[in-house]
Amino acid sequence: MKITNFHKPARLMPNKDDKSEYHQEFYNKVESDEQWIRLSDGCFRSCWNCYCPKDKLSYDLPIIEKNKVRFLDMNFLYAHSDPKAILDKLSKIKVNNKIVRYAFLCGLDFTLLSLEIVQLCKKARIGRFNNKGHWINGLTIAWDRGIEEKENIIESIKLIESVGYDKRNIACFMLCNGKISYINCLLKLKILKMLRVQIQDCWYDNQKRGSINPIFWTKEECDMFGKLCRSHNIAIIQNQYDSMDLIYYNEMNKPNKDETEMRCR
Numbered sequence: 313m314k315i316t317n318f319h320k321p322a323r324l325m326p327n328k329d330d331k332s333e334y335h336q337e338f339y340n341k342v343e344s345d346e347q348w349i350r351l352s353d354g355c356f357r358s359c360w361n362c363y364c365p366k367d368k369l370s371y372d373l374p375i376i377e378k379n380k381v382r383f384l385d386m387n388f389l390y391a392h393s394d395p396k397a398i399l400d401k402l403s404k405i406k407v408n409n410k411i412v413r414y415a416f417l418c419g420l421d422f423t424l425l426s427l428e429i430v431q432l433c434k435k436a437r438i439g440r441f442n443n444k445g446h447w448i449n450g451l452t453i454a455w456d457r458g459i460e461e462k463e464n465i466i467e468s469i470k471l472i473e474s475v476g477y478d479k480r481n482i483a484c485f486m487l488c489n490g491k492i493s494y495i496n497c498l499l500k501l502k503i504l505k506m507l508r509v510q511i512q513d514c515w516y517d518n519q520k521r522g523s524i525n526p527i528f529w530t531k532e533e534c535d536m537f538g539k540l541c542r543s544h545n546i547a548i549i550q551n552q553y554d555s556m557d558l559i560y561y562n563e564m565n566k567p568n569k570d571e572t573e574m575r576c577r
């Protein structure tokens with residue numbers, strides 16, 4: 313399904329000042345083998361890059377007609393009046409006698425996760441759809457703010473993993489070329505590297521990697537961060553970080569460690 317401005321997330325809209333492009337209303341569209349739904353509107357944060365309205369609105373769950381469902385909510389856990397009941401309902405739905413798989417396109421607010429919520433997400437088969445549209449056992453979360461949320465994200469990733477999600481399939485949105493500085497984003501990337509979590513870099517003003525117009529960062533920073541994101545994800549998917557860390561650890565803990573250090577110089 314082609315993403316139009318109508319159902320593009322407010323945080324990625326091309327022009328923050330053009331509020332007319334964000335439609336604050338229920339959405340339910342069935343096309344081909346997918347269904348796209350918006351169940352809520354609103355977010356409490358007022359991030360600089362986003363014009364999601366602050367007031368909360370909840371909409372009724374429509375009839376689920378497809379086995380693949382994407383939700384367009386900006387901050388479902390905050391804005392919906394009863395997210396737990398919705399997740400519970402979703403877990404029980406079958407279409408054509410087959411289970412239904414779901415994803416939240418904009419990710420879930422990791423600061424609002426609890427053990428009960430992630431358990432309900434797992435039970436409801438809330439996951440991610442990859443580029444080919446195949447469901448994968450991971451969650452999408454968004455980390456648009458700064459490194460000061462480091463401890464919070466570490467705890468949230470542990471929580472997500474504890475209910476059976478594959479950590480390597482967790483993907484973290486990170487807004488690049490924005491008011492969160494390049495250095496701050498590098499520090500965030502380092503945390504994701506330590507956690508072995510993929511990054512979904514999204515570029516301010518709705519640009520794409522490879523054709524970035526530097527706005528808040530320099531061109532060199534944009535180019536370097538794009539390359540780092542690509543290498544980071546390949547390393548996570550292919551387990552390269554694990555092997556590199558292991559080699560390093562073994563080398564540094566050999567009985568003849570001094571010799572190793574000499575060779576490495």
Ligand code: SF4
Pocket residue numbers: 322323355356357358359361362363364386387454456
């Ligand atoms: S947390 Fe997300 S939805 Fe909420 S204001 Fe920030 S970018 Fe927008």
